Amino acid sequence: MASITLRDIVKRYGIGPKANEVIHGVNAEIQDHEFVVIVGPSGCGKSTLLRMVAGLEEVTGGEILIGNKVVNNLEPAKRDIAMVFQNYALYPHMSVFDNMAYGLKIAKVPKDEIKTRVDKAAKILELGQLLERKPRELSGGQRQRVAMGRAIVRQPQVFLFDEPLSNLDAKLRAQTRLEIQKLHRELGITSLFVTHDQVEAMTLAQRMIVMNGGHMEQFGTPEEVYHQPSSVFVASFIGSPPMNLLRHAPGARPGTLLGVRPEHLDVGTDGWEVTVDTVELLGAERLIYARLDGEPLIVRVEEGTLAPRPGDRLHVAPRENRLHWFNADTGKRI
Amino acid sequence: MIDRRPWLTVLSHAVMLIGVLIVAFPLYLAFIASTHTTQEIVQAPMPLLPGNNMWESYKAALFGSGKLGSNTTVAHMMWVSFVTAMVITVGKIAISLLSAFAIVFFRFRFKMLCFWAIFVTLMLPVEVRILPTYKVVADLGMLNSYAGLTLPLIASATATFLFRQFFLTVPDELVEAARMDGAGPMRFFWDVLVPLSKTSIAALFVIQFIYGWNQYLWPLLMTTSEDMYPVVIGIKRMVAGGGDAAIDWNVAMATAILAMLPPTFVVVLMQKWFVKGLVDTEK
Numbered sequence: 001m002a003s004i005t006l007r008d009i010v011k012r013y014g015i016g017p018k019a020n021e022v023i024h025g026v027n028a029e030i031q032d033h034e035f036v037v038i039v040g041p042s043g044c045g046k047s048t049l050l051r052m053v054a055g056l057e058e059v060t061g062g063e064i065l066i067g068n069k070v071v072n073n074l075e076p077a078k079r080d081i082a083m084v085f086q087n088y089a090l091y092p093h094m095s096v097f098d099n100m101a102y103g104l105k106i107a108k109v110p111k112d113e114i115k116t117r118v119d120k121a122a123k124i125l126e127l128g129q130l131l132e133r134k135p136r137e138l139s140g141g142q143r144q145r146v147a148m149g150r151a152i153v154r155q156p157q158v159f160l161f162d163e164p165l166s167n168l169d170a171k172l173r174a175q176t177r178l179e180i181q182k183l184h185r186e187l188g189i190t191s192l193f194v195t196h197d198q199v200e201a202m203t204l205a206q207r208m209i210v211m212n213g214g215h216m217e218q219f220g221t222p223e224e225v226y227h228q229p230s231s232v233f234v235a236s237f238i239g240s241p242p243m244n245l246l247r248h249a250p251g252a253r254p255g256t257l258l259g260v261r262p263e264h265l266d267v268g269t270d271g272w273e274v275t276v277d278t279v280e281l282l283g284a285e286r287l288i289y290a291r292l293d294g295e296p297l298i299v300r301v302e303e304g305t306l307a308p309r310p311g312d313r314l315h316v317a318p319r320e321n322r323l324h325w326f327n328a329d330t331g332k333r334i
Numbered sequence: 335m336i337d338r339r340p341w342l343t344v345l346s347h348a349v350m351l352i353g354v355l356i357v358a359f360p361l362y363l364a365f366i367a368s369t370h371t372t373q374e375i376v377q378a379p380m381p382l383l384p385g386n387n388m389w390e391s392y393k394a395a396l397f398g399s400g401k402l403g404s405n406t407t408v409a410h411m412m413w414v415s416f417v418t419a420m421v422i423t424v425g426k427i428a429i430s431l432l433s434a435f436a437i438v439f440f441r442f443r444f445k446m447l448c449f450w451a452i453f454v455t456l457m458l459p460v461e462v463r464i465l466p467t468y469k470v471v472a473d474l475g476m477l478n479s480y481a482g483l484t485l486p487l488i489a490s491a492t493a494t495f496l497f498r499q500f501f502l503t504v505p506d507e508l509v510e511a512a513r514m515d516g517a518g519p520m521r522f523f524w525d526v527l528v529p530l531s532k533t534s535i536a537a538l539f540v541i542q543f544i545y546g547w548n549q550y551l552w553p554l555l556m557t558t559s560e561d562m563y564p565v566v567i568g569i570k571r572m573v574a575g576g577g578d579a580a581i582d583w584n585v586a587m588a589t590a591i592l593a594m595l596p597p598t599f600v601v602v603l604m605q606k607w608f609v610k611g612l613v614d615t616e617k
Contacts, residue, residue, distance in 0.1 A: 056510050077516030089507035093529040102525070103515035150511075 002067030002157035004030040010061035039201035040211035082151035083160040090135040097131040121152040161193040232331040259324035262300035271317030368588035395588040415564040419546030425488035434497035456491040536607030
């Protein structure tokens with residue numbers, strides 16, 4: 001078991017003035033046994049960050065520590081980590097057993113020890129019947145489990161997940177999410193999980209790193225990220241539908257943005273007067289797309305309440321304790 | 335193609351049958367000739383049904399010596415051919431695998447230059463560089479040796495290119511997974527790349543074995559001693575010179591049939607793999 005420390009991590013491609021900097025100094029401290037999710041839109045550098053921890057990308061600047069040891073120049077295999085890839089990266093010509101055992105074979109683990117470890121992992125992941133199969137004879141979900149099994153048998157200090165659920169269908173994804181949570185509870189191995197899906201991030205993370213454009217925007221528990229987003233970006237990225245950001249809200253000081261989530265607006269008799277554009281029914285709830293003095297505003301109401309029609313005028317009141325103020329220039333929380 | 339008309343079917347079958355006949359008739363004739371005595375063959379018309387001299391013809395070809403234009407037996411020539419073809423094939427595959435491995439998976443200076451240097455040699459047929467090659471081999475004292483027969487033919491741009499194209503389809507994640515598992519480059523090569531390329535290797539084996547077996551010009555230039563003649567040259571020497579009467583047609587034809595057998599075997603045995611290697615890639 002180990003903690004992971006990122007100190008001023010910088011990644012640049014190329015050298016000299018033409019160099020392209022993609023990660024601009026990330027600092028984070030991941031505790032032992034913690035499950036941390038890195039989330040952000042595509043191209044934000046989250047995968048690059050993970051690959052640097054894995055040792056698949058060189059670190060241009062800063063230090064990565066795993067268990068208080070600087071690992072910048074260590075080969076991936078020497079970092080005592082295991083990684084689950086997006087496309088699983090199973091060896092197509094090897095059986096499930098050999099896929100899981102390969103790393104151990106190279107590490108010269110004795111044969112019977114390999115067998116015990118693989119059998120144990122197969123039992124946890126319910127792969128017992130499939131050990132002799134080739135990867136192409138498995139379904140997507142089973143392949144995903146083999147990839148996790150390959151990580152488990154190495155008994156590493158750290159698990160790295162690179163969008164492991166993005167190739168699964170929605171149902172399987174939800175199920176695997178639960179399995180990963182269960183696995184983490186049982187094994188308690190420090191984990192770093194990269195995803196672009198905020199639902200995955202919110203449900204899996206003990207703490208999450210929200211990244212944007214190579215910067216770490218916020219590092220905190222899902223509650224903190226949801227209730228106190230540190231910037232406009234985090235506010236609009238986490239939560240679905242995204243937070244409303246109003247420049248000309250009633251009572252707003254110039255140079256500020258008022259953020260209020262759609263679920264924190266109540267339709268009633270007082271408050272802001274808005275004009276309804278469109279209404280969407282999502283099942284348990286209804287989304288009202290409206291305008292407040294020309295600015296778009298989304299309101300989320302329960303399905304049971306009255307459904308407004310386009311063109312209607314409504315009064316909505318934001319909940320006072322759920323307002324977020326941001327600096328309009330820097331985007332930072334005030 | 336889209337139309338299904340009876341007369342078109344008949345026509346296409348007729349064309350195919352004629353094609354088969356054109357290809358197969360000489361083979362049949364060679365086989366018939368190898369079962370008669372020379373006297374029977376030179377009579378006009380030549381017999382078109384098997385005779386009863388088969389055993390003698392093949393025995394004379396395989397083990398007889400002296401009057402056949404050379405002093406070595408066909409059995410020995412076939413051995414020379416077999417060794418040459420095998421060394422060329424295995425050597426070509428080994429070298430191409432390794433050079434493609436270097437070109438695809440390693441970053442080094444002048445990598446593209448190396449690739450193009452290999453690729454450009456595709457444009458130079460053996461005949462163009464045969465004199466300089468001869469000079470080099472002669473200076474190295476490799477005339478009349480297996481090394482001389484095989485080494486100059488081992489380098490293969492075609493095979494390198496084929497393996498390069500295949501290696502490029504291997505996903506990066508697989509390479510990274512192997513790195514995470516602690517497999518070094520050669521370990522990755524042996525444990526992952528070679529097993530994945532086995533269908534391509536099989537296809538190349540067939541092609542290159544036949545290529546090696548059928549070498550004529552190069553052995554003709556560089557072998558002067560009869561015990562280094564491959565069978566293809568042996569056939570040529572049996573039917574050369576002295577006019578019709580002096581040639582043991584039955585033995586020459588038996589030799590030709592014998593010379594056809596090993597490539598046929600290789601093709602038949604590896605057909606399944608060969609087709610797989612050309613058609614699909616296992617990923």
